[in-house]
Amino acid sequence: MGKTPLYLQIVHLIREKIAKGEWPVGSKLPTQREMAKQFNVNRSTVITAIEILKSEGLLEGKTGSGIYIVNNQWSLLTASAPPDWKELSKWALYPSSDNTVQLINEMENQKDIIQLSKGELGIDLFPHSEIAKTAEKVSGQLHEFGYGDGLGDIHLRKEISKNLLKHGIHASPSSILIVSGALQALKLLSVGILKRGSTVFIESPSYLYSIYLFRAAGMKLKPIPVDKNGFDVEELSKQNIKNNLSALYVNPTFQNPTTTIMSLQKRKLLIEKCQYFQLPIIEDDVYRDLWIDEPAPSPLKTFDQQGQVLYIGSFSKTIAAGLRIGWLVGPESVIKRLSDLRMQIDYGSSYASQMLVKELLSSGLYEKHIERTRNRLKQKRDFLLHLLNQHLVDHATWSKPSGGFFIWVTFNNNIDTRKLFKKCLNSGVLINPGFIYNDNHRTIRLSFAYPSFEEMEKGMLTIKELLTNHV
Template sequence: MPRYLQIVHAIREKINQGEWVIGSKLPTQRAIAEQFHVNRSTVITAIEILKAEGLLEGKAGSGIYVVNNRWSLSAAISPPDWEDLTQWSLQPPSDHTVQTINELESRKDLIQLSKGELEPDLFPKAEIATALTRVSSQLEQFGYGNGLGDIGLRIEISKHMQQYGVCTAPESILIVSGALQALTLIAVGILKKGSTIFLENPSYLHSVNLFRTAEIAIKPISVGENGLNIEELFQQKIIKGSSALYVNPTYQNPTGTTMSSEQRKVLMDKCRYFQLPVIEDDIFRDLWIDERAPAPLKTLDPFGQVLYVGSFSKTIDPGLRIGWLAGPEDVIKRLSDVRMQTDYGSSYISQALVRELLSSGLYEQHLQKVRTRLKEKREFLLQLLRLHLSEYATWRAATGGFFIWVSLHKKTNMHQFFRTCLNNGVLINPGFIYNDSQPAIRLSYAYEEIGKMEEAIIKVKEILKNG
């Protein structure tokens, strides 16, 4: 069968089986061409046949969409328009660029300067194999649990937090499937509809619709070289019981900034005065490179004002889906109840694995290797930036975490810049997805190998030079 007819039959099958419903957008012609190992002209031929059959329709500047199936073409009653129905859902879609990045971060043919995860060589295979062997001899019936998570893991996390200076009982810790779930639980389980969340700007939370879903107003507060602009924050209208602060004070994502100990004390003093609850996102803390970061805000919290969020997604692997939330016991009980209404808890195997890594010292052993490698890669990327981009940009060298925040000198169409980088095989995170109106990009040194980082920065230089 000719290739174009293979594509026609494959698309028809997707439509007829209800996998691609009316309103669905087809993958790009490039993606289809790669899937079938053909050139784009073959894909175009197949699409034109399906258009003639009335199954597909092109929308200028948007793409190709399914507009009919064999049932709607032969029946007087049309099937439900799922595309229209999803527009009214509580969860709005992500920004188109964010969707694109999410789809492309698994592509092996792209140089990944966007990924916020460790390189494959830093996956702790030996440590996990050892931990799994030990855990397998301890397995009992899993069950759903009580929503709080495995008590053994909560005990180990409690001990782990003591290293930061945070004293939290296991009863005040909730195991979650990553930091975003912790924040989602807070948004739907504590913050009331119509309240205001003061949110760093730029912040990775601007790239997701987490608080908007819960009908919470977002008030951006700028981030400078020393983290959150405290003076700007307390010039805002703060309403007791209807306001909260989200802050990522250690190796902030995306800027990489870290708030000093002095600024942390000032912030917490003012938050106590204004009775402003604080959500502290501290998922990068264990990834210090030059020296340990200042103690968490939670150490300055004798009254239970701070909800502390941690995660093992950045330090071990995001596929484990294990994080935690620490706070007042009553709040944790409330959120565990909300958690039980959604998914009944995180995977027991993942929890047991992380528990063993912590208790055995394998986690700390792994972290030492990670910090050494991250320092090498950060220094290499900084060297590349000095060598190739000094004429075009300035940047902040983070003292931990994964990212370097690069601010471009010239006014630049960042949407076009993102697409041009992509067309040249380089995937970056443009600043606008974090709500930054200035021309900036977030570069990750954590994932990609050194040789490819160099190739990517040279390409970025050429794009800036010719732009």
């Protein structure tokens, strides 16, 4: 194989992928640039391989669209065709993400790109020693790996119940459901509680616009603006709120992507309004423990006397995204319904991950890790603010976040953020443009949690150079 010309090696590999159904008929090939990078060759080598496969009748080019697989060896021999997966996927419950979102998801796993977009703790913030100590201790406690009852491990739920008391939330273990991150909680609610065709009032901008979660479940999204003071409660009051056909999704603490905080007064007013309209509230509070300057106002759930607020938290942001452990607090009837649905879907979250988190909480290691994380996040936030003041003060404005992972940047001039996103990516820097969050202004979201100090500086210099000379 080593002596075979590179272009023939690529021909063989593509034939193999087509033959095995990894690249089925009707699917589009990666771009020539992507394939050249994948195979570590020049684009001319890839072009030669593609031309050979075209001559064999396996590939076909469509002007302005790309190269598509039109046959495989089996269909050429038998005149039969495999299922048209591309057509079938159009009718799938969950449509594909926006192309930009797909590209961001793909590029966030590339080690050679500066990640100014990533919404998770960086390597310098990962609790290496705490995880190692806890994993060693937990390994001797793993006596069984049964499916459980869908609710999640009772010992973990008890620890979460204790932890929630620190924030003023009284939730017994029976009213807590362990989920595989906040997104699964939202998915369970969208298919297990909310009626199809319901209207979900949602912040704008909001990270939920970058996924099709509610829309895929047949919900209508109604945007409510977020300004520097957070969610516009008065605007919500003007809406057509239908009993049993409406719900509110809100992220009041270090809102993603704007990082705004809803004031205590606004929180109380929102609860009053929602009680009046009998509007269920889904409170996403995954960034609560990540305050930097001072703790955020109490969760909406602390003012809930009627079981109106479904409260979501997660350890994906505070410990590690890969653990996939979060929780949902709600009335026991709702939790029971969703635990039954959970058993139908996946039988519950990883038992090993649950035990790991339980031990981190009960041992006090979680609190020590969070305290250290806040100090580090402050250093990183202040450094990115310094870089913004040094390099972008003539181009944009921003506010100082008091917690979370991000800084929300608004450009002064009519900057094409789609063009800026592409230019940055081509220069090895990944940013999140505001349009993926349903923001029509000239905005980008920058992360200080994941990149190193050196990467932040390189990234900001790149953005400055692009704004000055190219965009």
